Amino acid sequence: EPDSARVRAYERDLRNLAHLRAFALPVIDELAEWPDRAMWGEWLDRFSALAVRCLSRPERVLQTLAAYRPMSEVGPVSLEEAGDALKDRLVALDWDPPDRRYGRVFVGTPHQARGRAFRVVFVPGLAERLVPQRPREDPLLLDEQRAEADEALVRQDDRRSAERLLLKIAIGAASERLYLSYPRMDVAETRARVPSFYALDVMRAITGRVPDHRVLAAEAEEEAGARLEWPAPRDSDRAIDELEHDLAVLKPLLESRDTAVVKGRAHYLLGLNDALRRSVIGRWARGRPAWSPSDGLVKVAPGVRDAIQANRLGGRAYSLSALQRFSVCPYQFLLAAIHRLEPRDEPEPLVRMDPLTRGSLFHKVQAEFFRALERAGALPVTPDGLPGAIRTLDAVLDRVADSYAEQLLPAIPRVWQDEVAEIRRDLGIWVRRLADDQTWVPTYFEFSFGLNDEGRDPRSLPDPVVVDGRFVLRGSVDLVETRPDLGVLRVTDHKTGKDRTNRDIVVGGGAVLQPVLYSVAVEQGLGTRVVSGRLFYCTTAGGFAERPIEVNDYSKGQALRVLELIDSAVERGFLVAAPAERACTWCDFRPVCGPHEEDRVKRTNKAPIRELEDLRSLR
Structure with a gap:
């Protein structure tokens, strides 16, 4: 997403990497020039210079190194030997006790x-x-x-x-x-x-x-009296810090069933911690049947009216993946699509290929495979040209997989290779499916509208598409095919997960918008009629299932109805935590709401979310 919150985070990371490069590379170059063996005095000089250069407070390290000065004429010794001699002294540096020890705590070894x-x-x-x-x-x-x-x-x-x-x-x-x-x-x-x-x-x-x-x-x-799940003594007077004291006070209150005894107790906590006060009040409000600001955005206040209008579907461009979040949960849509919040990236070793990485690699290979065949004049794939297409596919997959491996540095190469082999198998079956259908000719690959990032079809549209004169959309279509005998188009959205759709799907309750709305956008952008859109689950996990959807007045009407309902909710400022069934299981914002939102929604007033329920009932 061009306006993703991660853009600024990536820019900050790039600046930090530039600072690290400016600091670390000269140090690495200096270390590379060190000899294999040297006298102790030379090693001490080099270690001292390195400590001054790299440490903000090198005094204690320099003091430890100075204790080895009598050994200056010993040697020559290797760097490993010098490191072994210094390791124990440098791993745990001692602080000298202060002159006045009273009122202090001594921490040390026996x-x-x-x-x-x-x-x-x-x-x-x-x-x-x-x-x-x-x-x-x-x-x-x-x-x-x-x-x-x-x-x-x-x-x-x-x-x-x-x-x-x-x-x-x-x-x-x-x-x-x-x-x-x-x-x-x-x-x-x-x-x-x-x-x-x-x-x-x-x-x-x-x-x-x-x-x-x-x-x-x-x-x-x-x-x-303390336990791992409740690290506090039974008696609050024996607590060693504020946390233990507060937990010790709360424990008997939470275990008590007498409301008269509990009422009004521990109220001091709300005055000490504003975050706790907001959390407790918010949790109380969310337990009531009526919707409140603790449930999300519930009304348009004068101070946010302009911001709401700017985020309506006609005020800015939305991707279809962002709009699909509304059906899953309006509050998720608010956080992700309007506030543009995203989970923080936590660097960790890549042990197994996660679904997002697998899908990204899969789609990139498909697009580059089509472009390679287009340059060779080998489209569409025919039974006679299938062996050459498979060779091209293998070469593209090897190149793309090596590029991903260089970026991600998988922790276990054998596991990575096995998963790439699974992708190779699925892609091979997918290409053979292409050779079985000569009716449609692949024409556009990763065709985008309103996106300007790398990897898109060079014939893409630079500006978003305005659908029905009201809704501004942007996105990228995996594949657009032409039927030469009729001069019409077909839009395909490739999926790498499991097929959880119904056979008569049109918009999937607002959760599957790509086939129809991509078709409408492509038809409007290219000026050529699109007769169908389809979901193609092109992996073993998806069973290589196809879900074709005819693009006609009915399907267009269903898709426009979804956009109208989403726009109406944004206009009214009613975007609350009302998740669909099992939506919280995979939600990135579960730490914000907690795990019990689905049960809580069952107890709330259903009238304000009637339109949401109508949307989820659409085919």
């Missing part, structure tokens, strides 16, 4: 607690496989061989003793109070944790007996 005393000490992490760590022998030199080689070599018993000593140092640093804790849940593996035997040893020292670990876990849970 090693750093040596010789120090604190009134209160917290020792976290006493869970099995955390403290102590799971014992592992050195696979290159097992303990048995270590004992034979040299008694001074560290073995498992020595490691266990050293770890136990560290725990004693941490515990011994407490002069008044000691807190031991362990995580009761491994969030990464979603399984419960148990206290380590060190925690059991501490309890034995306190009580004189070794407790059952299940009893200890139950007592710890009772003492803490």
Whole structure:
């Protein structure tokens, strides 16, 4: 979409990439000139210069590097050896304690607690496989061989003793109070944790007996009162921050069934957090039968009247994919087509080809395949020319797939190759279907009107098309074919998903507008009669089904009726969250509305959405 909200985001990303290039490339060039081996002094000089160049606060790194200056004449050593020597020191840099320690919290390792005393000490992490760590022998030199080689070599018993000593140092640093804790849940593996035997040893020292670990876990849970799904103590006075306090206050109120006890409680939260106040009031309003501003746009206020008029179907150009959102949910149409909101792109490794990427690649291959055959004078595809067409298709697919792979960098090349092979299979079946029908000759490929981006048919129309003198539309037609004996056209919209349409479809309740409205726009733009439009599900998932729709007065009337209903809703300013069945399942804006909009709409007043229901009933 030319006016998509992503345009500015992409422009910002390009500026950021330019800044990154200006910063990073000179650094990479400098690193490429470093020698394979050098004296320690030379490595320290290079590391120091790199730290000053790349870090905003290099002082602590420079201080660590300075400690290695006595080794300047040692070497030569490799960069890997120098990195191994510095790694542990640079991964966790220590802050020197302040001169005045009172009123502060010391955070450090047991090693750093040596010789120090604190009134209160917290020792976290006493869970099995955390403290102590799971014992592992050195696979290159097992303990048995270590004992034979040299008694001074560290073995498992020595490691266990050293770890136990560290725990004693941490515990011994407490002069008044000691807190031991362990995580009761491994969030990464979603399984419960148990206290380590060190925690059991501490309890034995306190009580004189070794407790059952299940009893200890139950007592710890009772003492803490916090759970993974509700991370707050039972008593709000024991909360350590504002979040825990508020959750502790809310928990008994949510569990109570006595409205007299709950009413008016925790009202202070609405005064502390404006966002929470709006959310609570909005949720209350959306639970009522009457429609309210919390449900979306419900009326045209004087301050937004001009903006509403500018977004009517005659005031600006709409794509058919944007208009189809109205039937799915008017509020989705408001957010996506009028406010132009879109989900944020989250960079992540491409493991499997998502439906949008698959569809984009599929359509690009189809368009370039037709153009290649047109240049070779090989259209339409005939049974005799089928082998050459298949070779052309394979070459085009290889080129396009390589281009996509270079841009997307799939995480698992074999998975990408398998999915490209599936696309190759479907495209091969599609081309053979073309050879079976000699009636229609492919003429225009990705023919657009009102779009100026790359990849469109060079004969496309630069301006949007005004349908019925009222509605301004723009879009891109996958394929326009000519029937030479009659001099008429047929419009085809290729689909790569499953076929969920009815056999007698015309506009699909406002959710399938391309066949008819593309036909109307092409007929008006090219001045040639279009007799039919069709949906062609040209993949195995879609069963290679065709849904032809005759373009006549009835189908045109149905399509214009859809446009009239959408324009009327925009004019009235009534664009509310009223999703069609299962529409919320695939909606990008589900985090805005929540998962229960379909159930909520069943309890609201149906009169204001009567026209929407009429639209969804159209064939």
